[in-house]
Amino acid sequence: MQVSELKQIGWKALMYQRYILRRAYAYYYASWAFTILLYLTIPLVFPQIGNFGLFVIYITIGIITTLFSGYVFRKARRRRELYGLLSGKRTYKLNLVVLIVWWVAFILAIDFGYYYFRNADYLIVNLFLIFIAIFLAVQLRASFPEGIPFEGLLASFSFGLSASLGLLLSILGFSSFSTVLWFFTVVCWFLSSYLSFERSQEELELSRY
Amino acid sequence: MAESKTKSEVFQEFSKYLEDPCLRSTARILILISLGLNGKLGFTDLLRLTGLGKGSLSNHIEKLEDSGYVRVSRRLTFSGWRVLVEITEDGLKVYNSYLKTLELLLSQKEEKDDEYYLFD
Numbered sequence: 001m002q003v004s005e006l007k008q009i010g011w012k013a014l015m016y017q018r019y020i021l022r023r024a025y026a027y028y029y030a031s032w033a034f035t036i037l038l039y040l041t042i043p044l045v046f047p048q049i050g051n052f053g054l055f056v057i058y059i060t061i062g063i064i065t066t067l068f069s070g071y072v073f074r075k076a077r078r079r080r081e082l083y084g085l086l087s088g089k090r091t092y093k094l095n096l097v098v099l100i101v102w103w104v105a106f107i108l109a110i111d112f113g114y115y116y117f118r119n120a121d122y123l124i125v126n127l128f129l130i131f132i133a134i135f136l137a138v139q140l141r142a143s144f145p146e147g148i149p150f151e152g153l154l155a156s157f158s159f160g161l162s163a164s165l166g167l168l169l170s171i172l173g174f175s176s177f178s179t180v181l182w183f184f185t186v187v188c189w190f191l192s193s194y195l196s197f198e199r200s201q202e203e204l205e206l207s208r209y
Numbered sequence: 210m211a212e213s214k215t216k217s218e219v220f221q222e223f224s225k226y227l228e229d230p231c232l233r234s235t236a237r238i239l240i241l242i243s244l245g246l247n248g249k250l251g252f253t254d255l256l257r258l259t260g261l262g263k264g265s266l267s268n269h270i271e272k273l274e275d276s277g278y279v280r281v282s283r284r285l286t287f288s289g290w291r292v293l294v295e296i297t298e299d300g301l302k303v304y305n306s307y308l309k310t311l312e313l314l315l316s317q318k319e320e321k322d323d324e325y326y327l328f329d
Contacts, residue, residue, distance in 0.1 A: 003314060009235055010311065013242040016258045020247065078246045085311040204257060 010086050012207065017079045019203035021072075021143060026196035028072045029155055033189035035065045040182055076143035083145055126167035126178070133160035149199060151192035158188035216313050223310040226303050231276040236261060237269050238307075241278060244296035245304030252292040270294055278303060 038061055043054060083089075105128075133156055140152040148156075162185040166178035226232055232241075236259050243258050244250060250258075256266055273279040278300035282293050296304070 005235065006238070006307070007311070007314075009239050010242060010307075013239055013246060013258070016243060017246050019257075020254070075247060082242075082246065082308065082311075085308060085315060088315050207258075 007086060010082060014079065014082055014086060015203070015207035017075075017082075018144070018146070019200050019207055021075055021079055022149060022196050022200035022203055024072045024075055025143070025149075025152065026193045026200065028069060028193075029151070029189045029196060030193035031065050031068050033186050033193065035061055036182060036189070037186045040179060040186070073139065073143075076139070080142055080145065087145075089145065123167065123170050126163050126170055129163035130160065130167065133163050149196070151195035151199065154195070155189055155192040158185045161185075219306075219309050219313050223306045226306055229276065231272050231278065232303065234269065234272075236265075237273055240269060240273065240294075241296065241300055241303055242307065244279060244294065244300060245307075249293050249295035252294065255294060273300070 039058060042049070042057060049057070136159060137148075137156040140148045140156060144152065162178070162181040165181055166175070169175055169178050169181075232238060239259060240255060243255070252266070252270075255270070256263065259266055259269075261269070270279065270281060274281050276299075277297060280295045280297050282295065283290050284293050285291075
């Protein structure tokens, strides 16, 4: 068996993997859209739940969604590794420990900071969220080194926009309006999920050639 | 701790795997690589990946399972019973050996690929 044949097989697997990854990201967008929606609506629908109760619920939801995100990012990491070897191009490497620490800090900041340090809550949270938006863009770029799909750009842009405007609003003293922004982000992320499912079929067609 | 191996050791290791009659098939190597990337895949996914017919794919999976590179199971999902093919430790060794071989080949960019034959 020639080496060129082995490389060809690797490329075929890689092309098909882009389809699988795009499909996995569809679930990723949907799960986070649903999580953000719950974060926004639970205090409205169940105002009788105290701060501690909300804290526990948020942590639980956040952990479940984060674990699922880890599943998607692991697939992306393996694809990136093979892509780097076959293409000879340097790819981004995200340290898994840094990733986990970051997500844990994020969930704690959102839940703990939001409910126990109300005066600085929006500022801290929005700063964190801007970093999350940047992290997401980097992760998407690393997952799809050939080019980030449109739905990925939509998701990271809408998230970044809401976080940036939310920060501005909190500085100006209008932090309560940021809830509207995050409902907009939820809509964008559900749309990204739908587009990711639909357009993953294109990758399937491409992988056949 | 990963052991550092010489180039020839890495090539020899992968060549040894290619001597296995089970792996003298591009379809089976493709299946193993894809399983290495995902851990496990459904039968439908493997059909789409390989473009083979159901009978032909079943044959290939059976051979891989008999050689201990994959494990087949049936799971109940929302859309009914699904056949799942999962890579085993032995299968992962083949995949990792493939990656190491590619890594070595990358370090030899000036030489042509066709000069290397991993199995005659």
